[in-house]
Amino acid sequence: MTGKHTWAIPEGYIPEGSTGPEPEMRSHESLCVLNTADEEATVEITVYFPDREPVGPYEKTVPAERTAHFRFDEFDDPEAIPEGEPFASVIESDLPIVCQHTRLDSRQAENALLSTIAYPGE
Template sequence: SHETACLLNASDEDAEVRITLYFSDREPVGPYRLTVPARRTRHVRFNELEDPVRVPRGTDYASVIESSVPIVVQHTRLDSRQAENALLSTVAFPAG
């Protein structure tokens, strides 16, 4: 199983992206910082995020993704815990 954020930067400037994770039973972690070059896409697997801390496995969380320029975020979750895999994908929306 894994969760991925597909980040699309269609602008002419590099996007400086910050990801913060929120939990039901602990304080938020982050920001995880990364760059999406201008006119490019970047796929980020949440279980590969390590700095400032590894994303805990088996724990529910939500994410807030902020960027220095407008980007499009598609969040995908693949659940392979059973023989019948399940795939869910959704497009995020601006919160501010």
């Protein structure tokens, strides 16, 4: 198995506004997860804000030997992630996984894409 049980993304922001076709070109943050184990991984995501209590966990599953992409703008349980507000997230998994953070900012016709590996914890 490849990866760690805990990951952190200290920078998060869902831009307000978008250009281009919905939903694929809507501005968003995403968490890309790789599970190389031979069993399903259970992932919990807690979201932190600068001015209020954390929200979560948001529970996700990643099938065995697969990758999954989760868009923060589609999180709704326990509550939606607000647009236009900075946030951070901590990802915890019952199995070792690898996490990557990606943002699509389509507020302008010239889209911007940012992607980086998340910070591996334990």
